[in-house]
Amino acid sequence: MGAVKSKRVPRAVREQQMMDAAVLTFARRGYRAASMDEIAEVAGVSKPLVYLYLNSKDELFSAVIRRESEALVAAVTAAVEPGAPADRQLWSGLKGFFAHTTENPDGWAVLHQQARTQGEPFAREVAAMRAEIMTFVTALIGAAAKEAGCDGELADREVSALAHALVGAAESLAEWVNTGTDEGTSGERERPAPRDTAATLMNFAWAGLGRLIGGGRWSPEG
Known part of the structure; x- marks a missing residue:
């Protein structure tokens, strides 16, 4: 039998997960100290995926605001x-x-x-x-x-x-x-x-x- 494929998370849901992680990280670490690596880790995704969906730290912060x-x-x-x-x-x-x-x-x-x-x-x-x-x-x-x-x-x-x-x-x-x-x-x-x-x-x-x-x-x- 072939491997069971994991269910693909819709883009909108994944974006909200990353935004939630960003809110938590920015609030607790501050904008300057917060890193995209940390946000990706909290969201449970890869750093390239965060950049793919939300482009940059500045754009992510603006989207969160x-x-x-x-x-x-x-x-x-x-x-x-x-x-x-x-x-x-x-x-x-x-x-x-x-x-x-x-x-x-x-x-x-x-x-x-x-x-x-x-x-x-x-x-x-x-x-x-x-x-x-x-x-x-x-x-x-x-x-x-x-x-x-x-x-x-x-x-x-x-x-x-x-x-x-x-x-x-x-x-x-x-x-x-x-x-x-x-x-x-x-x-x-x-x-x-x-x-x-x-x-x-x-x-x-x-x-x-x-x-x-x-x-x-x-x-x-x-």
């Missing part, structure tokens, strides 16, 4: 409750964000720690993802102001600034959750659930945002 960016944006937008009040939409979007970044810590590390610090074109890829999320959050805050009847009192510039502050806070919290440690302390701490992290940010941001939308403003004059 695009895939992880698309997955993050999709997770946030899919989590939002359509037709719900603005605060519920923001709450559900934050839960989706923190759930995704908690479940995919390597992907988040690639986007937040690696891609943003490696210059062009990688930083531009991440900036495009952030701009998409920023537009989404800006629309939610604008909708909240409109619901409260004060959309004319919050200028577009102020709404945009609030969106940038909120997205930046969410990114910082995601980093804090995924590192599992606090500065100035030793040892790991218990990581909060995505729902709890989202509630923390809503309590911090929406209490002030809700007051602002309701007409209350802080003044340095008191």
Whole structure:
């Protein structure tokens, strides 16, 4: 009897296996230190096959950034409750964000720690993802102001600034959750659930945002 032939893995499946291996390697080794040899080993394929499918380390890194960016944006937008009040939409979007970044810590590390610090074109890829999320959050805050009847009192510039502050806070919290440690302390701490992290940010941001939308403003004059 002839030898049994192994089942041929479809190209799309093989590419995803290599991309998964690349995400893990880039996240844990860093872009500069990661090698195509190591990525091939983690994926269980030959180095020439990685080059055949994904061309170069730079192109592979760009492909990883695009895939992880698309997955993050999709997770946030899919989590939002359509037709719900603005605060519920923001709450559900934050839960989706923190759930995704908690479940995919390597992907988040690639986007937040690696891609943003490696210059062009990688930083531009991440900036495009952030701009998409920023537009989404800006629309939610604008909708909240409109619901409260004060959309004319919050200028577009102020709404945009609030969106940038909120997205930046969410990114910082995601980093804090995924590192599992606090500065100035030793040892790991218990990581909060995505729902709890989202509630923390809503309590911090929406209490002030809700007051602002309701007409209350802080003044340095008191």
